[in-house]
Amino acid sequence: MRVDAGAVCCAGRARVSDVVPRRVVSWHATLSRLLAAAAAFAWVLSAAPASAQDLNGIRRDDVVVRFLPDQASLARAILPQAVQPFPGLPSNIHARGNEVTVLLAPDERTFAEWTGGLAPEWGAGVAFPRLERIVLPAYAPRVRSPAELRRTLRHELAHVALQRHLGEAQVPRWFTEGYATWTAGQLDQEADWLLRVAFLTGRAPPLDSLDLLWPTGATDARIAYLLSASAVRYLYSHGGQPALTELLNRWAGGASLDEAMRATYQFTLARFEQDWSKHVRREYGWLRFLVQGAVLWSIAGVIVVAIWMIRRRYNRARLERLRANEIPDDPAYWLMQEQPEAAAPEDAEPEDAEPETPPRE
Numbered sequence: 001m002r003v004d005a006g007a008v009c010c011a012g013r014a015r016v017s018d019v020v021p022r023r024v025v026s027w028h029a030t031l032s033r034l035l036a037a038a039a040a041f042a043w044v045l046s047a048a049p050a051s052a053q054d055l056n057g058i059r060r061d062d063v064v065v066r067f068l069p070d071q072a073s074l075a076r077a078i079l080p081q082a083v084q085p086f087p088g089l090p091s092n093i094h095a096r097g098n099e100v101t102v103l104l105a106p107d108e109r110t111f112a113e114w115t116g117g118l119a120p121e122w123g124a125g126v127a128f129p130r131l132e133r134i135v136l137p138a139y140a141p142r143v144r145s146p147a148e149l150r151r152t153l154r155h156e157l158a159h160v161a162l163q164r165h166l167g168e169a170q171v172p173r174w175f176t177e178g179y180a181t182w183t184a185g186q187l188d189q190e191a192d193w194l195l196r197v198a199f200l201t202g203r204a205p206p207l208d209s210l211d212l213l214w215p216t217g218a219t220d221a222r223i224a225y226l227l228s229a230s231a232v233r234y235l236y237s238h239g240g241q242p243a244l245t246e247l248l249n250r251w252a253g254g255a256s257l258d259e260a261m262r263a264t265y266q267f268t269l270a271r272f273e274q275d276w277s278k279h280v281r282r283e284y285g286w287l288r289f290l291v292q293g294a295v296l297w298s299i300a301g302v303i304v305v306a307i308w309m310i311r312r313r314y315n316r317a318r319l320e321r322l323r324a325n326e327i328p329d330d331p332a333y334w335l336m337q338e339q340p341e342a343a344a345p346e347d348a349e350p351e352d353a354e355p356e357t358p359p360r361e
Contacts, residue, residue, distance in 0.1 A: 055103070056068070056069060056072065058072075058076060058079060060079050061083060061092075062095055062098060063079065063082075063094055064100065064101055064102065065078070065102045065104065066101060066104065067104040067138070068106050071104050071106065071138055074138055074146055075104060077146045077150070078153050079102075079153070081150055082150055082154040082157055083157065084154070086157075086162075087183060088241065088244035088248045089165050089245075089248065090165065093161045094157070098132060100133070100157070102133075102134045102136060102156075103133070104136055104138040105136065105138060105139070106139060107139055108137075108139070111139075114135045120218070121218070122221070123137075124136075124137065124143065124148070125153070126156070127156035127160060129160045129164075130163060132164075134153070134156040134160065136149060136152060151186060155180045155183075155184035155186065156180070158180035158183045162176055162248075166248070166251055167252060169251055169252065174227075174231060175231075178227075178228030181225045181228065182236075186225070186226075187229040187230065191229075195223070195227070195230070195284045196284045198223055199280075199281070199284045230280060230283075234275075234276050235265075235276075238265050239264070243264055243265065247260050247261065258270075
């Protein structure tokens with residue numbers, strides 16, 4: 001959740017739902033949000049440092065993770081891989097001398113206190129880029145594994161790094177959230193399928209503008225994050241790392257995003273929105289779904305046939321072994337015992353018969 005330009009960024013996870021594009025926002029609503037953000041911002045300024053004074057800490061370049069003693073192994077597990085170079089930014093972006101504080105909140109109450117209540121229920125982390133402070137929940141159910149917390153930390157560090165490089169430039173919500181989501185590796189194959197399901201079921205937003213309304217609901221916000229990440233990934237496909245670096249350098253040098261795009265890619269921001277919209281419909285539409293579905297079903301069919309043939313061969317071999325060990329219906333030794341004895345000749349005398357006595361004269 002982003003309250004104002006560069007002030008607060010929030011990473012989270014959810015499922016697929018719809019997002020409504022925003023064209024016009026009344027200045028009354030904008031003023032209300034800014035006042036609420038200012039109040040929460042003041043709360044964070046006063047609350048977080050005082051509550052974190054007694055925490056332990058480990059450092060990597062400018063990034064310092066502060067934690068309770070029983071969270072030491074978790075802190076060591078998430079820091080090294082999270083502090084890696086970011087695409088398009090200087091390699092020493094996190095080695096400028098100013099500390100970036102990462103606080104690991106041990107429970108929900110502490111997390112709410114250190115974030116000033118700005119994090120929604122689905123939020124997995126909150127960054128204050130201009131303060132260079134990040135608050136992460138180090139407890140379930142907000143975090144399910146160290147790997148997930150590591151990706152969340154990289155997401156939030158991307159906000160801080162981008163704001164460091166761009167200085168006072170006003171960064172659109174879609175770009176900062178899209179850049180952080182993309183560089184954290186959160187636009188993966190699972191996310192691609194979530195977007196396809198959203199488009200196929202008609203729950204995705206109209207793609208007539210990058211200026212999306214960022215709702216507070218978990219499923220709605222998830223689609224906004226992923227769509228923004230797809231826009232940054234699509235931009236990166238036009239020239240790769242050198243072009244993105246040139247764009248960000250021009251932007252940091254005082255040009256607007258539209259001016260930097262014109263000079264780097266030779267197209268306007270409006271044209272980029274149109275091209276990205278067509279790309280998203282093509283990438284996540286029915287045709288791609290059917291093609292990939294046919295491939296998946298073909299692979300699944302081959303696997304099923306292979307399993308059936310292996311099983312059939314195994315059953316045949318097993319049946320042959322059973323037949324080889326089976327007792328025959330008429331064993332030979334049974335037949336030998338059942339043979340009748342040879343009949344004695346009629347004129348043969350029995351062995352125990354007494355000799356006849358000759359008659360007396």
